Amino acid sequence: MVAGMQSPPTPAHRPGGRPRSAAADAAILEATRQVLVEIGWSKLTLGAVATRAGVAKTTLYRRWAGKSELVVDAVAELFDELELPDRGSLAADIEGVVLQFALLLGRPETKTALMAVVAESTTDEPLRHRIRASIVDRQKRLVLAGRERAQARGELPAEPDGVAAARTADLIFDVIAGAVVHRALVSAEPVDEEWARRFTLLLLDGLAAAAATQ
């Protein structure tokens, strides 16, 4: 658990006055995840979350602007669990993070919420920024760490051009995250060790090599 603090729902707290209950925050986010699992995104109501969390509905509206924002915060916490343990080789590192990511996407609250908020973000600019800041961009650290390690091992060449290196990292990130999400949620087939192995092989050596090896 890396436990990077999420930004609080509301920015500041002027001194003086009753402070916001941190316990209520935690209870609300946990309740959100529970309700998400039980009745899904579209039928989730803020009233139900409030009841489940044991707080008044108005309290919930004072802290979050709407359903989307609440769910983003509720799910973002889970993504910080991802890590990149050193498994000795670039291939092993990639397989490891793929399986870890798949495990995360296998949790019902994650799979339901992630796609839903992304969908909503296509017509909601502020929400898109919130998602990127809270979820997506935070995980690029995994790609950067993996590359750094691979370069130290001599598996990848050092990159002189910083701009090009950043673009490559973005590309890798989209390919890995995109492929796993598509396999798990759209194709709805298992992301198991077999698949992770084949995917890693493809990513490292390319299509021609992968087709030849089978």
Added chain:
Amino acid sequence: MVAGMQSPPTPAHRPGGRPRSAAADAAILEATRQVLVEIGWSKLTLGAVATRAGVAKTTLYRRWAGKSELVVDAVAELFDELELPDRGSLAADIEGVVLQFALLLGRPETKTALMAVVAESTTDEPLRHRIRASIVDRQKRLVLAGRERAQARGELPAEPDGVAAARTADLIFDVIAGAVVHRALVSAEPVDEEWARRFTLLLLDGLAAAAATQ
């Protein structure tokens, strides 16, 4: 326009009696896409679609079970536009289909709807099957066609094992579709020729080669 007929909303039509208006079907699906663009998935109401289409709300409910099913049908039509023109090489073919797919995902009705119905499908088994049948599986033809052509050109080896070949096709499909969707909708950055070129290079030659070439 390949125009593969979609399955009708309701299975049979017993002989005798007034037939269902095909014009109403078309008007409803078109209206659905329009409303989707204007107010987004979460705020889309079936009443609004019915009004826009010029039909009674009850007519809409007689044909579709709910919002998700309606939107799947409304969007599925658009995906049949994808084609794979022969551009002379595997790399060019891939770049072409990537850009074509990106163009499709750039349309507001597509980007909004696709993620939303996938999200809904994570807690709705019948819906997931409908999506796979109407949208996802139909596009695997592109991967199969591309491979066949590449093998004819001698760019890829022939595959003796049919099962393994099918698994590889599924893998390629998840990687291409996943990466483009993730880039376009999650990272929300442009899928332009530059990106398509770099992605194709990565897919064909692998990470090490891609990093070296920059």
Added chain:
DNA sequence: AGCTTTCGCTACGGGTCGTAGCGTAACTGG
């Protein structure tokens, strides 16, 4: 014709939304 199915329309109870208003609780600075 007569039969069958669809269509448009109206109306309904039930649920959720997001907000307002009020009295109370919690914490801070003088």
Added chain:
DNA sequence: CCAGTTACGCTACGACCCGTAGCGAAAGCT
């Protein structure tokens, strides 16, 4: 300790959308 400030729980509200039922009229088939 007390006044000031903010958060909380609760209740109530109009507005909207849901999904269905019931009706008479329209449009086909045999």
